[in-house]
C-alpha cells in the first residue's frame with residue numbers, strides 16, 4: 001500500500017481524499033494557495049505545503065511547485081482529484097519522471113481520451129456508438145462548412161480539449177456558422193490553450209447517463225452502474241442520481257458493456273467515467289470519458305457501498321480489484337445536490353464572503369461532503385462548489401423526500417447559495433415523476 005499521498009486538489013474533494021487515506025492509514029500532504037490557508041483540507045491533512053499566491057496560474061497550475069512539495073515531503077504518490085491539472089497527461093508524465101505514483105490512469109490513456117475528437121474516433125473503432133458528427137477535429141473553414149451541411153442542424157460546436165460544460169455552442173442554421181466557428185476557436189484557445197474544434201449533431205432533450213468504471217493494473221475492468229446527470233444548467237451538472245430512473249435492465253446491461261469496452265480501448269486503469277447521451281428512442285451515444293474521479297461519485301458509493309476513492313488508492317498501490325462484476329448491485333436510490341456559492345435570484349452570480357453560521361443536515365441516509373465551516377471565508381478565485389448534499393432512500397421517492405427535508409435543515413448564513421433552487425427542483429412535479437432530460441432546468445424552472 002502507498003505510504004504517503006500528496007492530495008493535489010483543493011475544496012471538498014481534498015477532504016474526501018484525506019478521509020479515504022486516513023482509513024487506509026496512508027499519510028497525507030495538502031497543498032494550498034494563499035487564499036486557501038483556512039480551508040478544512042489544510043487543517044485535516046498530516047502536513048501542508050503552501051504552493052503560491054491565490055491566482056491558480058501561480059499556485060495550483062504550477063506543476064513544478066506541486067512536484068517540489070511532493071519531493072520535499074517524501075510523498076510516494078499524488079492524488080489528482082478533479083479540476084486543475086487532474087486531466088493533464090503531462091502532469092501524470094511529470095509525476096512518473098519524478099518517481100511519484102499518479103493515482104489515476106497512464107499518461108497515454110489520459111491522452112487518448114483527453115482529446116474528445118480523437119476519443120470519438122477511438123470509440124468508433126471499438127464499436128461504441130458515438131453522436132453523429134465530424135471526423136476528428138475540424139480542418140479549414142470550407143471543410144467545416146461541408147461537414148456541417150452533412151450533419152445537419154441544429155448542431156453543436158465543441159472544443160476538443162473542453163470540459164466543465166465550457167466551450168459548447170448550439171448552432172441552429174448555416175447563417176452565422178463561420179462566425180460561430182471563429183468565436184468558438186478563440187474561446188477554446190483562451191480557455192483550454194487549444195483551439196481545436198469538432199461538430200456533433202444536437203440531440204433534442206436527451207438524458208445524460210454515465211457509467212462508473214473501475215479498472216486495476218492487472219487488466220480487470222468493470223463498471224459500478226450508472227448515474228443520471230441530466231439536471232444541468234449551461235451544460236454543467238447540478239443534480240445527479242443513481243440508478244437512472246426507468247432504465248430498462250437490458251439497456252443498462254448493454255450500456256455497461258459499452259462503457260467497459262470504451263475503457264478497455266483506452267487501456268484504462270483506475271477510476272474513470274464513460275459519459276453517454278440517451279435519446280427518447282433508447283439509442284445511446286458515447287459523449288466523452290472523464291479520466292478521473294468525478295464530483296458526483298458519491299451517489300454510486302451510496303447505492304453500491306463501494307468506496308471509490310479507496311479503490312483508486314488500492315489500484316494505484318498495484319493491488320488487483322477484489323470485486324467481480326456480478327457482485328456489484330445497486331441497492332435503493334441516491335441523489336446529490338451540488339450546493340454552490342451562487343445567487344439563483346441573480347442569474348447564479350458568484351457569491352463570495354464569510355460564512356457566518358452553518359447548520360449541516362444529518363440523520364439517516366444523509367451525507368455531506370464539504371470543506372467549509374462556520375467562520376470560513378469563501379475565496380472568490382475558484383470553483384463555486386461549497387458542499388455536496390447526498391441522500392439515500394430505499395427508493396427514489398424516499399430519497400427525494402429525504403433530500404427535501406435535508407435541504408430544509410441546511411442553513412448557510414452570510415452568502416447566497418443554490419439551496420433554494422434545489423428545493424424547487426425537488427418539489428417539481430415533473431422531476432418527481434422522473435421526467436428528466438438535459439434541458440429540464442431551462443424548460444421547467446427558468447422559463
Ligand code: ADP
Pocket residue numbers: 131156162163164165166168200201202203204206208232235236275277287288438
Ligand atoms: P464537457 O466536457 O464540458 O463535460 P460534454 O461533451 O460532456 O462536455 O457535454 C456536456 C453536456 O452538454 C452534456 O451532458 C449534454 O447535456 C450537453 N451535450 C453535449 N453534447 C450534446 C449533443 N450532441 N446534443 C445535445 N446535448 C449535448
Ligand code: ADP
Pocket residue numbers: 082083084161162163164165192236237290293294295296383
Ligand atoms: P464532473 O463530471 O465530475 O461533474 P465537471 O465537468 O463538472 O465534472 O468538472 C469538475 C471540475 O473540473 C470542475 O471544477 C470543472 O470546472 C473542472 N474542469 C473539468 N474539465 C476542465 C478543463 N478541461 N479545464 C479546466 N477545468 C476543468
Ligand code: MG
Pocket residue numbers: 164275288
Ligand atoms: Mg462531460
